[in-house]
Amino acid sequence: MGVCWSNRIKAESPYHTGSNSKNAMSDGISPSNLSSKSATVPPTPRSEGEILESSNLHNFPFNELKVATRNFRPDSVLGEGGFGSVFKGWIDENSLTAAKPGIGLVIAVKKHNQEGFQGHREWLAEINYLGQLQHPNLVKLIGYCLEDDHRLLVYECMPKGSMENHLFRRGSYFQPLSWSIRMKVALGAAKGLAFLHNAETKVIYRDFKTSNILLDSEFNAKLSDFGLARDGPTGDKSHVSTRVMGTFGYAAPEYLSTGHLTTKSDVFSFGVVLLEMLTGKRAIDKNRPSGEHNLVEWAKPYLTNKRRILRVMDIRLEGQYSLSQALGAGNLALQCLCMEPKIRPTMDDVVKALEQLQGLKDSVKGSQKDRHSNRHAKATEWAGYPRPSASPLYT
Known part of the structure; x- marks a missing residue:
């Protein structure tokens, strides 16, 4: 079962390109060397600040996602990206609580890597856009977790990948x-x-x-x-x-x-x-x-x-x-x-x-x-x- 989550460029991630990290960096558009020609305006409300109240998403406790992914076991990893690792998990479709492997709704949990390319602003933008926008041709974001230093996103799992x-x-x-x-x-x-x-x-x-x-x-x-x-x-x-x-x-x-x-x-x-x-x-x-x-x-x-x-x-x-x-x-x-x-x-x-x-x-x-x-x-x-x-x- 495959799931694809994109890099955002600052740099290409080897998770998305199949290349090593050195080559990946050279393939990306770096804001540090290309932003001098553009005037930066304040970020929009959906890309900075707090999670919008209108977001139709479930706030998952961190321990619930640990159980759903079997404690983020290595054999549950679906892939690696600029944001961090993506883990396969299962939750009950109605209560959204952790379920046993193979039972309930299959989910993909993206776990933030604090040393990764992407940070809080990108994480927040993902929540505030997909929390407000629903369409058959947009991936469904089920919920998120913001607890202590933990930042996670929970998506429907896409069987055919990218x-x-x-x-x-x-x-x-x-x-x-x-x-x-x-x-x-x-x-x-x-x-x-x-x-x-x-x-x-x-x-x-x-x-x-x-x-x-x-x-x-x-x-x-x-x-x-x-x-x-x-x-x-x-x-x-x-x-x-x-x-x-x-x-x-x-x-x-x-x-x-x-x-x-x-x-x-x-x-x-x-x-x-x-x-x-x-x-x-x-x-x-x-x-x-x-x-x-x-x-x-x-x-x-x-x-x-x-x-x-x-x-x-x-x-x-x-x-x-x-x-x-x-x-x-x-x-x-x-x-x-x-x-x-x-x-x-x-x-x-x-x-x-x-x-x-x-x-x-x-x-x-x-x-x-x-x-x-x-x-x-x-x-x-x-x-x-x-x-x-x-x-x-x-x-």
Whole structure:
């Protein structure tokens, strides 16, 4: 049973990337060297201060979570992250008290590591956003524990783990996701972002990436990890100004250069993730040949050309989509990745486009000839360098 909890970048955590900590630090966006170009404004109420009274969450006693996780036994660990370790546990579904292993509701308990990358502000933001916002495409936060120096978060357990693992990990446990499942996940994640952007007080997610998309037993996508989320601009303001934080390869270029954060910043990140789903390649991978390290820069010229787009499509998807579907998805990714934020679609527009894409009835067989002509080239391409590095099972 897998659970994925994201790093927040200050630095990439090896728990989420499969890399060692030295390399992980180099992959992250560091606020200390990128925040000088942005004016920092006071944090929003949901990211600093106290737990909001309206949070619909259960306050767990620490001893209850010790029992639920069998005293945080090492063999209960689901993974490691910048915040700390994630443990598997069981609670009674009605009383929310600790239950025997294998009985009751399966939970994932994230236990704060005081020496980790993340601190009280991120922990509090997670509680105050997920405590107020409920949607089928947001992971459910059941409760928290704040007792002495202990800070813990209790979530529903997501059996299929993260989208990142299913895209990039190789092994018998992680079979390649089909075209239909990838588009289902993309649509679900898009609906989650659209919900945040349409909330009474707009929410900018700020760290959208494949490791933050969790999958339930039916491959329904749910967004997790709200530690970097921010309330959007209000009144006549067009943006919020903040320290540059996020994950290298996913952050919008205007946000990197100015610190100006808008909902269109999330749209750009969605475009990167959609491109990863189409290609089966990571946003940044220095193991690829020169000129292909940055997925967006390399793939953009191919996305709207019916003769070339098949060259960037994941070979594991061969025979599962029509040329029209590939072009439609590629064009949508290209729109999201537009350098001019105002020209990017809204997430509502993205949802509509993905729904239309799923409704395409073009014959997949009609594209077989074009795919076959590219088969040898794709195989040669993969043979030229290592496949993307694996991630831990539970991330």
